Amino acid sequence: MRVTIQPDTEGVLNADAGTTVRRSVLPCGVRVLTEEMPGVRSVTIGYWIGVGSRHEADHQYGSTHFLEHLLFKGTTKRSALDIAAAFDAVGGESNAATGKESTCYYARVLDADLPLAVDVLTDMVTSAVIDPEEMETERGVILEELAMAEDDPADVAQERFTAQVLDGHPLGRPIGGTPEAIEAATREDVVDHYRHWYRPEELVITAAGGLDHDQLCRMVSEALESSSWDISIASSPTPLKTARDEVIPVRAGTEQITKQVEQTQLLLGGRGFSASDPDRFALSLLHAVLGGGMSSRLFQEVREKRGLAYATYSFSAAFTDAGLYGLYAGCLPSKVEQVTAVMGEQLERMAAEPVTEEELTRAKGQLRGGTVLGMEETASRMNRLGRAELVRGEFVDISETLAEVEAVTAADIQKVAARLLDSPRAVTVVGPAA
Incomplete structure (x- = not known):
């Protein structure tokens, strides 16, 4: 519902x-x-x-x-x-x-x-x-x-x-x-x-x-x-803060923040989707395939096959009228250029060709399990109600969420990847100077 x-x-x-x-x-x-x-x-x-x-x-x-x-x-x-x-x-x-x-x-x-x-x-x-x-x-x-x-x-x-x-x-x-x-x-x-x-x-x-x-x-x-508020005056709730029609600029290119540490922190990404974007379910599945676990493409390519990093994953953050996405890896300073190239290639591959049926099935199972298990906790359900009221302006129950996830196709994920690539790409590097 x-x-x-x-x-x-x-x-x-x-x-x-x-x-x-x-x-x-x-x-x-x-x-x-x-x-x-x-x-x-x-x-x-x-x-x-x-x-x-x-x-x-x-x-x-x-x-x-x-x-x-x-x-x-x-x-x-x-x-x-x-x-x-x-x-x-x-x-x-x-x-x-x-x-x-x-x-x-x-x-x-x-x-x-x-x-x-x-x-x-x-x-x-x-x-x-x-x-x-x-x-x-x-x-x-x-x-x-x-x-x-x-x-x-x-x-x-x-x-x-x-x-x-x-x-x-x-x-x-x-x-x-x-x-x-x-x-x-x-x-x-x-x-x-x-x-x-x-x-x-x-x-x-x-x-x-x-x-x-x-x-x-x-x-x-x-x-x-019995509080300090005057509640004697009838009032209506503040309306939902609606999305603004604006394009937030991305400071494209690579920015280096020099810190004397052993491991460099590397982030690559750009503009994402708002919290109410109709493609948000496809985006979740994209992240499951790209960087959502040990079977994900980033984990397999960056860590398992090449040994370039210990931790690597992808993520999104969604707000009322904007969002961002990112790919992360922690690696040796000497590996930054190579890891950046591999992460970029994996994202571009998502837009160039559909994910496999096996990947799609596995990603849907991952989201289905994570969604249902997450809702076992009262805190998760309390937070869901708060976001429904203040961010999305709609309540979606678990059954509807699972149905939306199940309806996503490989073509939908490919389209979402292309949308992400439309954004200028930003790279942030924190570690020793190159």
């Missing part, structure tokens, strides 16, 4: 393999989506705000990630220790993730402890203090986090490659900001960012596991009534 999500639509979206998906919109504009999973004793719940690093004003760059840290540092009712102790006391887990297009604060608890998770997460999202002293402490923590990433050649390669493929676009910026931006961030900038985005009409709550949808809606409503 494929269901387009309308801003104020409520009801059952799907019933798949014994689970039930429901969506409600509270009078204040908060959206609640759940997947009830009979027989499961845990719940993963996420509080999503549709703001990521791409939405930051220049003077607020890094604020989204800053807030991810600061919301755990205390509210008008709880200290940072109170927040941590609340989840520790019930054996639960809590964390947050900042992305390029959204931020999610989430927890996994026993079904009986869902009221506690709702109470604490609602308090964090609606009533953060953003204490000046805590902000200075977290400034230091974030700078250490960025320094750690800069010491990891693989992280450096991924960030530089993204900036090269999405040249000059906010999507190309590092999610966590830069040391310069974090150093320059003021409390006023961060608070303004918080007040602008953290509002009822921007909040999406998704949960999956052993729960009752109506009970969760009541818990959320009660928690919001």
Whole structure:
């Protein structure tokens, strides 16, 4: 079943393999989506705000990630220790993730402890203090986090490659900001960012596991009534951020980032597809054949036959209105030119000739197994609901997803490869100077 999500639509979206998906919109504009999973004793719940690093004003760059840290540092009712102790006391887990297009604060608890998770997460999202002293402490923590990433050649390669493929676009910026931006961030900038985005009409709550949808809606409503938000005014949810009609430039060619390490990190790629592109299922199968496992073409050609690298694979990243694809290998500096040529040849071969029937069957089995096994976890289902609401604007159940995958032909994969090759090619190399 494929269901387009309308801003104020409520009801059952799907019933798949014994689970039930429901969506409600509270009078204040908060959206609640759940997947009830009979027989499961845990719940993963996420509080999503549709703001990521791409939405930051220049003077607020890094604020989204800053807030991810600061919301755990205390509210008008709880200290940072109170927040941590609340989840520790019930054996639960809590964390947050900042992305390029959204931020999610989430927890996994026993079904009986869902009221506690709702109470604490609602308090964090609606009533953060953003204490000046805590902000200075977290400034230091974030700078250490960025320094750690800069010491990891693989992280450096991924960030530089993204900036090269999405040249000059906010999507190309590092999610966590830069040391310069974090150093320059003021409390006023961060608070303004918080007040602008953290509002009822921007909040999406998704949960999956052993729960009752109506009970969760009541818990959320009660928690919001005692929060710092004014929910007395009726409001509609913020509309889906639609795709923009723009072509993001690629900084084509090879860019070398010199680091004194033993192994060079190599990425080759270009523009990919948006999250709602109709060819996304064929793209997934292309990656399964090209670089999705030990039987993939990259693994066989780069590692098994030629011994040029230990790790090699292909990947994609999809956003509301853009995307990128890449081929990766870690190799000795002396092998960079050879590995680059082999990876490029394998991609070009995908466009020049159809994949074999054996490869297609194996790729479909790989995606089918990965999709179904991934949905065994409540966190995966919670995340799927969040992306359906904030990125795609539609919910696709597992059965429909598998049917879409099964319908892909070898010709479809060949066409997708040709689309990828239409993009200018970027190569990022992180390692010793050639």
